[in-house]
Amino acid sequence: MGNVYLLDCTLRDGGYVNEWRFGEDTIKGFGKKIAMTGIEYYEVGFLKGDSYDPDVAKFPTVESFKNVIEPKAPGLIYVGMLDMSAPVALESIPPYDGSSIDMIRVIFKKNKADEAYIYCKKILELGYKLSVNFVGTDSYSDSEFIDGILRFNELMPDAMAIVDTFGLIKKKQFLRLVYIADNNMAPGITLCYHGHNNLQQAFGNAEALVELNLKRDICIDACVFGMGRGAGNLNLELFAEYMNENYDTEYRIEPMLQIMDEYLNEIYRGKFWGYSLPLYLSASYHCHPNYAIYLEEKNSLTVKSFSELLNSIPDDDKAAFSKDKAEKYYREYQENYIDDKAASDALSARFTGRNILLLAPGKSLNEYEDKIRELSSSDDTVTIAVNFCGGFITPDFVFSSNMRRYAKMIGKTSAASITTSNMKEASGDYVINFASYSSSKPEIIDNSALMLLKFLASTGVRHVYIAGMDGISTLKSNDYYDDNLDYDFSSQAETRNKLISEEISEISKRMELEFITPTEYTIA
Numbered sequence: 137m138g139n140v141y142l143l144d145c146t147l148r149d150g151g152y153v154n155e156w157r158f159g160e161d162t163i164k165g166f167g168k169k170i171a172m173t174g175i176e177y178y179e180v181g182f183l184k185g186d187s188y189d190p191d192v193a194k195f196p197t198v199e200s201f202k203n204v205i206e207p208k209a210p211g212l213i214y215v216g217m218l219d220m221s222a223p224v225a226l227e228s229i230p231p232y233d234g235s236s237i238d239m240i241r242v243i244f245k246k247n248k249a250d251e252a253y254i255y256c257k258k259i260l261e262l263g264y265k266l267s268v269n270f271v272g273t274d275s276y277s278d279s280e281f282i283d284g285i286l287r288f289n290e291l292m293p294d295a296m297a298i299v300d301t302f303g304l305i306k307k308k309q310f311l312r313l314v315y316i317a318d319n320n321m322a323p324g325i326t327l328c329y330h331g332h333n334n335l336q337q338a339f340g341n342a343e344a345l346v347e348l349n350l351k352r353d354i355c356i357d358a359c360v361f362g363m364g365r366g367a368g369n370l371n372l373e374l375f376a377e378y379m380n381e382n383y384d385t386e387y388r389i390e391p392m393l394q395i396m397d398e399y400l401n402e403i404y405r406g407k408f409w410g411y412s413l414p415l416y417l418s419a420s421y422h423c424h425p426n427y428a429i430y431l432e433e434k435n436s437l438t439v440k441s442f443s444e445l446l447n448s449i450p451d452d453d454k455a456a457f458s459k460d461k462a463e464k465y466y467r468e469y470q471e472n473y474i475d476d477k478a479a480s481d482a483l484s485a486r487f488t489g490r491n492i493l494l495l496a497p498g499k500s501l502n503e504y505e506d507k508i509r510e511l512s513s514s515d516d517t518v519t520i521a522v523n524f525c526g527g528f529i530t531p532d533f534v535f536s537s538n539m540r541r542y543a544k545m546i547g548k549t550s551a552a553s554i555t556t557s558n559m560k561e562a563s564g565d566y567v568i569n570f571a572s573y574s575s576s577k578p579e580i581i582d583n584s585a586l587m588l589l590k591f592l593a594s595t596g597v598r599h600v601y602i603a604g605m606d607g608i609s610t611l612k613s614n615d616y617y618d619d620n621l622d623y624d625f626s627s628q629a630e631t632r633n634k635l636i637s638e639e640i641s642e643i644s645k646r647m648e649l650e651f652i653t654p655t656e657y658t659i660a
Contacts, residue, residue, distance in 0.1 A: 138353040140346055140383065141326070143177035144170050144372055145195040146395075148217050149330075150363030153407045156181065160190040163204045165575060171209035172391040173378065180205060180237065183216040183224055197342065198229055199238045213238045213265065220244035220252045232263030234424060239265035239294065245272060249284060257299040267295035267328060272455065273313055274305050281313070284322045300341070302455075303334030303367060304419040311348075318350055319548050330357040330372055334419035336411060338370035343378065349556045361396045361404065366425040368409040368420075414442060421446040424457035428588045431466060436538045436582055440561060441549055445469045460642030463578040470558035470569040479566040483554065484595035491517045492597055495531060497524040500653035507652060508603050517601075524582050525549040534560075537570065537584045556587060579628065580635050586643075593646040600649055607633050607656025633657060 147166060158166070162207035163181075170178045180201055188200045195201050196215065205214050216223065216237040217410060221244075232238070240259050244252035252268070258417035259266050268288045270276065276284065288296065298313050305313070317327055331338035342356045358372035362563055373396070375389035417439070423446050431437060435444065440518030446454075449465050477612060493512055495501070505528060510517045512529050521531040523541035525548050534549055536542040537556040545553075556573070567650040573587040573594075580586065585605050592600060608629040633656050640649065649659065 137349040138351055140379065140385075141176040141355040142372065142376060142379070143179060143215065143328070143355055143357050144173075144175055144360065144364050145217075145305070145330075145357050145369070146359040146361075146372070146400075146425070148179045148181050149357075149365075149369055149472040149617070150359045150361075150364035150400075151181065151193050153363060153409055154403055157191055158193055158399070160204070160401075161193075163193055166395060166399055167205055168209075169395050171212050172388060173376070174385075174387045176214075177213045179215040179217060179241070179357075181216065181242065183237075184222055185224075188339065196277075198236045202446060205236070206481040212504050215239040215241055215267075217241045217243060218255065218259075220248040220255065223251070223255060226255060229262055229264075231257065237264070239267060241267040241269055241295075242295070243269040243271050243299065246276065246280065246284075246396065249286070249287075249614045252641070253287065253291075256288065256293060260291055260293065265295075266291070266293040267297055267326075268293045269299050269328070269330065271299050272301040273298045274300065274302075275310065275421070275455065275630040278316060279314055282320050285317060289320075289322040289325070292322060293325060295328050296321055297328035297330055297355075297357075297577050300329075300331045300337070302419055302422065302425060303332030303337065303415075304422060305331070305341065306335065306337055307340055307344055310337070311344060314345060314348065318352065321352070321430065323352065326353040326355050328355040328357065332364065332367055332425070333362065333367040333411065334415045335423055336367075337444075339378075342370055342375055346379075346383070359398045363400055363404075364409055366409065366429055367411050367415040386575075387649040410460070413439065417442050417446055421449075421454065422451075423454045426457035427454075427462055430457075430459065432464045434466065434575045436540060438539045438543065438561060438605055441469070441539060459578075463581075467574075467578075467581060470574065472560060474555045474557045474567060474569050476557070476568040476572070479554075479568055480591075480595060483566055487518060487595055487597050492592060492600045493517050493519045493601055494585065494588060494592075495519060495521040495524075495526055495529060495600045496605035497522065497527075498604035498605070498653065498655075500606050500655075501527055504603065504653045511601060511652065520554070520588065521549075521551070522588055526551070534586060535588045536564075537574075537582045538586050541584070552587075556582075557584065571602060575639060576634050577639075579631060580639070583636060583639075586636060586639050589640070589643045589649070593643055598647050600647060602649060602651045602655075603653045605651070605655055605657070607636070607652065607657070629656075 185194050185196045188196055200580045214237045218240050242256050253498040331341050349506045358370040358375050360372045360373040362368040373392040379385040412603040414428035418425050453461050519531040520533045520535050524534050526546050531551045535554045539559045552565045553564040558568040573590040575581050637657045644659050
């Protein structure tokens, strides 16, 4: 059996969670703790960018790594990662002299293989250790993977890596890739595995690889605390403990736990990573996990609609995420056009000559209960609750453009329902066309209160009283009347409050809006 090595990539791959902004003291302290663990490889960060920030684990030059790794620990191999989607200039990499990183790992997609080969050849000529990492290895056909291995065999790199970019490779498929790699890689090249955890396969796959007892050396990537984008990565502390218990290694777990406690816990509380339903779905539909992360922030999709939307993304776009693409497919999914003239006419007749009280689920409702009850009890008032059942008021209507919110109201109110056409699972009494009232601004495309106000204006309503439309607090706190409705938008508070205020200002040119409870929104 060959040797089994562990590589920590927390600062590099875990950095996707916080945009690599760990802080200089943390980056330096992290490296010192890792050196105490006894693991063999330490990936300090990305070799990318054009300017150096000591608080960020991205390094524009090989020289800039020195600031956080000196003095180097004996026996620990220091690693930087170079991404062929944005490589630094080859001429900027100096010959290896042992004072900075020892190894460069080159990651590349299939369409960048030719450029990667040139870079890899030069890196070896400069004297660095080299790892060739096949991004999205499961996207290669068997013949493509074999051809890639044979091509890079010519360079005799130190390592080649199977990379489960989307965290969806299960054991059977993983072992097939391992057998292909092991049987085609030149002797002496280490086989590496980099796994993500969207389907919780990372530990099982790594365990299976070790237990094959291959003749060649293998190397397992892992992150302390499993830190990583979305569902995260293989936990270094767990796999090191597995190695200690089963293969008589002597990795020290305590420094890893100290890293968790001293450096990562605070990040985790503010930037959660770990298993989640959206990330499971993204892996199931072979989508980049950033689609799941982006769409989950909308807080509007049920499991069924989430699945339908991800499945509708063309295969060519599933692997390459961008916010523009995600927003495009979200909008297309939501814009389920219907002819809503009959519903609009019927509601217009109900509203004509009446005052409208819009009840949003802000926590201010509790403080202004008497005032709201008095207004709602008038025979001249039509009360419409937005995304909740009305609390202490029995409304005439409930309105929703959010299926997750609507699902919580089903069977709990006798009020007539007004829903938007994007909610394909709903069966509202009145259904209006989503695209007619949605915002053009992606951040608030389906804000239910705004959509209702636009709809009311379209029916000829001239005056609306508004209660509970409080706006979003910049502090992470409950902004809602009912804890069950809470959703944390604090990180987006300033942007969302500004955009919603702008839309309210435009709506106020068409009808009079009177806030009867305090609000963060400003009307120009």
